[in-house]
Amino acid sequence: MNPRLLMMTVSTMLVAGLNFPIGKMALSFGSPFILLAIRFIGAGLLMLPFILKRPHPRSAVSWLKVATIGLFQSALVMTGIYISMKTITSGSSSILSSTNPIWFIVFSALVLRTRYHALQWVGVAIGFAGVAMSQGFQLDWQVGFWYALGAGMAWGLATLLTARWGKAYDSYVLAAYQMLFGGILLLIASPFFEQPFFVWDPSQLFREVFIIGWMILMSSIFQFITWYYVLRNADPAKANAFLFLIPMFGALSGWGLLGETLHWYTLAGMLCICLGIYLVNRPVKNALTAAKEGGFRTLESAK
Template sequence: MRNLRIMLLTVFAMLVSGLNFPVGKMALAFGSPFVLLAIRFIAAGLLMLPFIAKRPHPRRAADWLKIAVIGLLQSALVMAGIYLSMKTISSGSSSILSSTNPIWFIIFSFLLYRVRYRAVQWAGVLIGFAGVAVAQGFTVQLESGFWYAIGAGMAWGLATLLTSRWGKAYDTWVMAAYQMLIGGVLLLAVGPLLEQPHFTWDPDHLGKELFVLGWMILMSSIAQFVAWYYVLMNSDPGKANVYLFLIPLFGLCSGWLLLGEPLHAYVLAGAVCTGIGIFLVNKPRPAKAVQAAVEGSGAGAEKRQCPAG
């Protein structure tokens, strides 16, 4: 039952994440990226405060700093990069480029924690980056949106790595609420330096705007973040990351359904390549190989080989 719950929550988080791209692009019609994201995260964090008041809170300054770092990466940098990217590229392309985060996860795990990976996983890294090239039609599009989306993928990969290592020490709901609040405040503070802040209520499209804001606050923030943090804290993050290849597919399909964005064959091929790369990056070792490594080197050495970071 626990494994089924984790799988359902993982797929739910991926579906919501994929839908967030076209919904976010809809929001850009009536607000600037930093204002929209600040509203989204601050409102979500404040709504959660009454429900977490009696839950265990961090006591040390170092713990609050870790939550702040996760908020900076996950709520501020990831989402700012995604929203800024969609000003110049399609929501589908943004979903593919930013969803390279499992590839960055393995790179940062190796660089920061010296986690050792197998050849098949490094092959996944190369195939994943090849998928990015294919999705762009084998041309390097130098629009700012390309780089914003790639930067979002990097920040997302690092956020996933740090959450998997630090998050087990904190209550899921408490960490989700405060990292969103911190991220929202940071976005609100730096917004005027990086954009012309604006937010406009359109009486002719009020229902649409309320729906988009409600989705961003309740689904994209509270439901998705809590579900994803629960998965990362209660399962192997490497196995959970396998499901992330669903995000660009959900993003492409929802962009086509909701925004009428074209589904070019090379974009779909790029999404498939990226998905294969992500799968190989997170491919577990065969059971026999794991058992042999344990018997030959001891459990401690085997743990250092684990792709979960």
């Protein structure tokens, strides 16, 4: 990966990690569904002028698939994360929800009957051990824990759906409309699942405008566009390995911005989850491929 793509990849992961403490700060003046509806509808509308001339879905089924991805990616994932941060730290939420690559391999094996190498299943086991360790092995029924873990599961399903359907769409069109659909669904659901509120505090106006602006411009538009650019111009397998930086940046930014405590077992669990995610995403060559490549290199050296 060249230095430019490396910088873009790391900056995307940094923004993804910062989303957690920024989101927790936003909860002081808005309810989760309303905040996320503003974020995704605002980001989708800002992207519309730039995607109008790009290829759009043409059938009702295609639009339904985009809406389904929006339901999981924008609505369920982020709702789980924001609600979880009402009862657990932003660092814990980032660690638990970032288990999505582990859930991806589990769901793809169960739903699509995809076969994975033993090393990848070892990564799944290490990742789940890291989840337990990050919580001090006290997996009680604390609601925030389950919401954050549920967000990771929804994220894994969203990745599975995007991997299966996403190639049929322009990536920027998909990003914009899945956010719009997700934001509209959240706006409709808000009165049924929460006590909606959004309050501008004149004494905190700059802070609140900055947070909303960050959520729309950085957390949504910048993050999606930069990540899609990296995936188009770099090896996706190598790029995905950087996802393990999200829980690290999330935990560290929660400690730096919100003063959240970093327990030793939280850090140990985070490292286990990172290792598990790395093993899950690590490309494994089968013996036949390795033999062929070895033979090719031998022939090349003989020349």
